[in-house]
Amino acid sequence: MSAILAIRGLTTRFATPDGEVAAVSDVDLDLRAGETLGVVGESGSGKSQLFLSVLGLLARNGRATGSARLDGQELIGLAPESLRRVRGGRIAMIFQDPMTSLNPFLTVGRQLTEGPMLHRGLDERTARARAIAMLERVRIPDAARRLNQYPHEFSGGMRQRIMIAMALLPEPDVLIADEPTTALDVTVQAQILDLLRELRASMGIATVLITHDLGVVAGLCDRVTVMYAGRVVEEAPVEPLFGAPAHPYTRALLGALPRVDADGAHDLVAIPGQPPNLQRVIEGCAFAPRCAQADARCTATRPGLRAHGAGRAACLRLPS
Amino acid sequence: MTEAHAVPAVEAAALAPAGRGLWSDAWRRLRRNRAAIAASVVLALIAVAAIVGPEVAPHAIDAIYWDRVDAPPDFANGHYFGTESNGRDLFARTLFGGRVSLALGIAATLVSLVIGVGWGAIAGFIGGRVDAIMMRTVDILYALPFMFFVILLMVYFGREPLLIFVALGAVSWLDMARIVRGQALSLKRREFIEAARAAGTGTGAIILRHIVPNCLGPVIVFATLTVPQVILLESFLSFLGLGVREPMTSWGVLIADGARRVETAWWQLVFPSAFLAATLFCLNFIGDGLRDALDPKDR
Numbered sequence: 001m002s003a004i005l006a007i008r009g010l011t012t013r014f015a016t017p018d019g020e021v022a023a024v025s026d027v028d029l030d031l032r033a034g035e036t037l038g039v040v041g042e043s044g045s046g047k048s049q050l051f052l053s054v055l056g057l058l059a060r061n062g063r064a065t066g067s068a069r070l071d072g073q074e075l076i077g078l079a080p081e082s083l084r085r086v087r088g089g090r091i092a093m094i095f096q097d098p099m100t101s102l103n104p105f106l107t108v109g110r111q112l113t114e115g116p117m118l119h120r121g122l123d124e125r126t127a128r129a130r131a132i133a134m135l136e137r138v139r140i141p142d143a144a145r146r147l148n149q150y151p152h153e154f155s156g157g158m159r160q161r162i163m164i165a166m167a168l169l170p171e172p173d174v175l176i177a178d179e180p181t182t183a184l185d186v187t188v189q190a191q192i193l194d195l196l197r198e199l200r201a202s203m204g205i206a207t208v209l210i211t212h213d214l215g216v217v218a219g220l221c222d223r224v225t226v227m228y229a230g231r232v233v234e235e236a237p238v239e240p241l242f243g244a245p246a247h248p249y250t251r252a253l254l255g256a257l258p259r260v261d262a263d264g265a266h267d268l269v270a271i272p273g274q275p276p277n278l279q280r281v282i283e284g285c286a287f288a289p290r291c292a293q294a295d296a297r298c299t300a301t302r303p304g305l306r307a308h309g310a311g312r313a314a315c316l317r318l319p320s
Numbered sequence: 321m322t323e324a325h326a327v328p329a330v331e332a333a334a335l336a337p338a339g340r341g342l343w344s345d346a347w348r349r350l351r352r353n354r355a356a357i358a359a360s361v362v363l364a365l366i367a368v369a370a371i372v373g374p375e376v377a378p379h380a381i382d383a384i385y386w387d388r389v390d391a392p393p394d395f396a397n398g399h400y401f402g403t404e405s406n407g408r409d410l411f412a413r414t415l416f417g418g419r420v421s422l423a424l425g426i427a428a429t430l431v432s433l434v435i436g437v438g439w440g441a442i443a444g445f446i447g448g449r450v451d452a453i454m455m456r457t458v459d460i461l462y463a464l465p466f467m468f469f470v471i472l473l474m475v476y477f478g479r480e481p482l483l484i485f486v487a488l489g490a491v492s493w494l495d496m497a498r499i500v501r502g503q504a505l506s507l508k509r510r511e512f513i514e515a516a517r518a519a520g521t522g523t524g525a526i527i528l529r530h531i532v533p534n535c536l537g538p539v540i541v542f543a544t545l546t547v548p549q550v551i552l553l554e555s556f557l558s559f560l561g562l563g564v565r566e567p568m569t570s571w572g573v574l575i576a577d578g579a580r581r582v583e584t585a586w587w588q589l590v591f592p593s594a595f596l597a598a599t600l601f602c603l604n605f606i607g608d609g610l611r612d613a614l615d616p617k618d619r
Contacts, residue, residue, distance in 0.1 A: 150617070166519070
């Protein structure tokens with residue numbers, strides 16, 4: 001299958017008063033049509049900045065280089081006006097916190113019709129009709145009436161459903177969900193994940209799911225990309241990744257995952273140490289200082305991504 | 321995603337009620353606020369009195385009655401509010417003063433709403449160099465002594481009555497621009513603004529639809545404070561001979577004159593002050609009501 005979004009050598013740097021910070025370094029990533037790709041990593045691993053770079057939504061001091069092609073169209077360095085048309089129209093984004101991602105002063109209906117009117121040139125009547133249909137689709141009962149309500153009249157889970165509806169309404173090619181369930185409580189999380197799964201089945205839209213929750217990944221994704229310190233360290237289909245993780249960091253992440261089904265003998269293993277400071281240029285493997293298997297070679301040479309099993313991994317200790 | 325996404329648009333359109341807007345909602349909520357409605361009625365009455373009052377009053381504003389200097393209120397001779405120190409009818413003059421003061425208040429508030437809000441929202445949201453240039457402009461206008469500015473205007477354009485409007489308008493939006501810029505700065509980091517950007521909304525649309533409505537609370541409160549400020553500033557200008565000219569008058573002028581004679585002729589202070597106070601009261605109630613009405617959470 002061909003990639004609908006192809007990222008090559010993407011590097012994002014932020015100019016800070018203390019020097020440059022490389023938030024994303026030389027990332028290659030493919031999103032294929034119809035698939036759901038999980039992007040996993042701890043806070044600061046660059047997983048959000050990677051996609052904000054693609055959309056041209058970096059903070060003022062950020063600069064992205066490299067290439068990101070949407071259906072062959074280069075997005076990095078695209079004129080702001082053209083990029084604005086891509087955002088929301090062809091690539092939609094769902095944000096982490098539904099409580100603050102809606103404008104408290106506009107009715108939900110106004111906010112839902114904004115995108116379709118802007119990107120699809122619909123008149124208000126048609127846009128409202130679509131909005132109602134979409135709200136029903138994301139399981140908001142009594143949609144026609146609720147369109148006239150303000151965000152504060154909805155619960156957190158309902159608002160996230162509205163955010164999802166808003167993202168899907170302009171019929172984008174790619175959906176980027178940045179930690180869509182992190183701010184919600186567990187039962188609501190499960191409902192939202194069910195909804196995402198259902199929408200994936202019915203609409204088949206290529207989705208990137210940015211998360212630090214491996215449980216979410218296991219339930220929803222086809223493939224997983226693991227990021228550490230701004231680089232991709234491993235990439236594989238879900239089952240091999242969970243069954244036989246190749247990179248020590250992936251193994252450590254899985255080891256740090258609490259399990260309800262395991263007996264008391266299974267202890268959580270925290271990963272020792274801290275993620276590296278991205279202001280310094282890292283020689284060798286960024287994970288080496290925290291890695292139990294690291295040797296002298298790991299701190300000297302930076303590993304590249306190499307084919308391993310069904311996917312690719314960046315670790316010098318893997319047999320080549 | 322094409323086929324799967326098709327929507328029975330026609331059926332849904334029939335079900336869709338008309339869209340509710342911020343302003344139609346606000347109006348509905350405002351109508352339920354009795355204090356605000358009563359204040360609007362009183363303010364409307366004051367405005368009507370100021371517009372038609374001087375025409376129907378028993379005496380003209382510039383008719384001088386030498387035999388009735390500083391005369392107390394008397395219904396028999398038509399001097400309902402008494403006369404002032406030059407023997408002119410205070411009733412007609414108070415109502416006429418309302419024209420000038422209300423017109424100035426409205427003009428300055430409009431300027432501060434249109435220029436101040438627009439200026440501040442653009443500077444705050446766009447930020448960077450644009451913000452620096454726009455706000456330094458405000459700083460320069462702010463630092464310019466007001467009297468110096470007025471005198472400069474008069475040197476260039478002569479004593480035009482319109483100049484007071486220009487002068488007061490030029491300074492009235494500065495505070496508003498700063499307040500709105502501060503709001504815009506904090507709003508632009510909010511997630512719904514980022515979400516709007518991610519949805520491809522343009523800068524202009526974000527400012528109009530997302531930044532400005534979210535600034536309205538402080539904007540309205542400050543606008544109601546601008547009106548008395550401007551009315552008093554005008555009286556200061558007039559006191560220096562730079563404002564309205566005799567025989568025209570304004571509430572500010574009448575109050576300043578009345579205050580000097582309060583021990584001998586209380587009515588000269590009390591009547592114009594009562595009108596000004598009533599107007600400000602009404603504006604506060606209306607402003608409060610508007611602020612509550614514009615907040616969707618408060619209903």
